[in-house]
Amino acid sequence: MSETFFSPCPRSLESFLVDELKRFGASDIETVHGGVQYKGDWLLAWRTNLESRIATRVLWRVGMTRYRSEDEVYKLAYATTWAKWFSPEQTIRVYVTAIKSPLKSLNFTTLKVKDGLCDHFRTVVGKRPSVDTEAPDMRIHAFLTEDMCTLYLDTSGEPLYKRGFKPAKVEAPLKENLAAGILRLSGWQPGESLLDPMCGSGTFLVEAAQMTLNIAPGLGRGFAFEKFRNFDAGEYRRLHTSLLNQRLPVRSLPVFGADIDPYQIAATEENLAAAGLLEQVELVVNDVLDLEPPTAEGTWVSNPPYGVRLSTGDELAEWYPKLGDVLKRRFAGWNCYFLTADTQLAKLIGLRASKKTPLMNGDLDCRLYEYKMLAGSAREVFK
Template sequence: MSETFFAPCPRGLEPLLAEELRACGASHVEISHGGVASEGDWAYAYRANLESRIATRLLWKVGFTRYRSEDEIHRLASAVTWARHFDTINSIRINVTAIKSPLKSLNFVTLRIKDGICDHFRAIKGGRPDVDTHNPDMRIHAFLTEDTCTLYLDTSGEPLYKRGFKRAKVEAPLKENLAAGILKLSGWQPGQTLLDPMCGSGTFLIEAAQIALDVAPGLGRSFAFEKFRHFDAELWQSIRKAALARRRDDEMLPIFGADIDPRQISNAEANLEAAGLTGKVELLVCDVLDLDAPDDHGVLVSNPPYGVRLSSGDELYEWYPKLGDALKRGFAGWNSYFLTADLEMAKRLGLKASKRTPLMNGDLDCRVFEFKVVAGSNRP
């Protein structure tokens, strides 16, 4: 039986997510602002959770109505057959987002949805699930437009960019699904040399290594759908075993990371080890301005320091031209990709961007600048 799903993702990566979902078996794929709608059976839902590198989560549509007041949303919430999907022992959390909703309080809408769910369980089971806002078993998402309300049950649980291993805590981490999307945008392919010269805690490196070794990103974690009453454990195990069987185990990959801060390299080493990738990536403590290219050609990808993160004002603007000179001097033949919220970065580098892709990094309006560095591009 076909079900309807919606997968949110970082804005700007929707077409790439649509490709992923089709590869997982989706039908009726429809791209919208901030995510992708699709249809499919539960084998597809299991596979999408396991395999998608770009989705934030996979939401299962369980209810829809037109509304003019909170009471109609409450009626929808109490009419959904929640007791067929989970039980009163499962804790819940409700998230509400809205675009142009005339209702005055989303907190009140959240309360009315919770009341509707609990009313349903009291009528069917004689009890109600507890609310847990920190670590719930079931996440219910409501999306309001000007006159419609759609209810979703989250099949993922924790966001899918949480790959299942404990990361070293660092300032301004780059989310894994955004890093995976940028790698896809760059056109990098396994076997090509990849360098992140300001690698921080190693997010680009880990994502690239998992892609190169064909490691499904969800292999190290659990999912909310495993607690659904209709969960098909046998089907899930067969999908998971198939993903495990295709994992490669190359000794060393042409993937390189560098950072001027030894503590960041230590963090990257710890994260690679936690992800089961020890010895797959070469790391070096080095200033990007002094770095030698590890190959004659390759893909350079990085999330460099910008005002919100590490530096600001004159100090940063003096640094950009030095970075541009280093690229022109040492990286002819390389394609470089930088994620930044500084929309003036290209001009300050002294390089002409061949492509500018708008992306949202959380609430930050960013660009991925593409620079194709060719021999002789150094200007006086």
């Protein structure tokens, strides 16, 4: 039976999500700004949760109507057959987002969706679920346009960029699905050299290593759909086992990380170890300005410190030209990518960007700058 799903994703990465969904077997794919709508069966929903590196969630459409008032939103929530899919013993949380909605208060609309859902349960089974704003069993999403209200039941639970293994956190974090999208935007292919010389907690490195070894990103975590009444545990177990068996043998990889801060390298080591990838990635404590390239050519990706988060503007104004000199003198033959919210990088680095892609890193409006360095001689070692 075909169902309708919607997966939000980081802006500018929609085409990569479409590529994934086609590979998973989705049909009737429609792209919108910041996400993709598509159709398929529950196996598709499971696969997307387990295998997508770009999607933020997999939302299952369970109700839709035209509306003009909060009462009509309430009626849709009341008429939706929630009790078929989960029990009143499971906790809920309602989220409402809107574009050009005539309704004046999203908080009040959220309350009406919750009331409709709870009244549905009272009518059908005589009791209502309770709200848990921290770790709900079921997340309900309402999306309002100018005249349409759509209800979704979240099949993912925690957002999909939470891969389920990352214990060490650092300042200026990068979401995993954004990191995976940047790797796709760079044109890097598994098996090619990859360097993050300011690796933070190692997000680029973990994503690249998993991609190279064909490790599905969701294998180590659970999902909300496992709590649905219609969940087929046996069929899901077969899919999960199949993906486990598709992993490639563990081996040393041409994936390299560096950072000037030993604490950051320790965080990267902790996260790589939690992902079972510590021995596959080479790490060093080193200042990016002193770094030598690990191979003759490859892809450099980094989310460098910028004024909003970590450094002062004066410090960065002095640092950016030095960084540009390092690329010119030592990294000939490399394609280099910088994600930053600081437009001073492009002005001061002393290089002409061949491409710049707008991206959002959390609430920060960023650009991914591409610098393709002309090929030349390479240094001998990764120091």
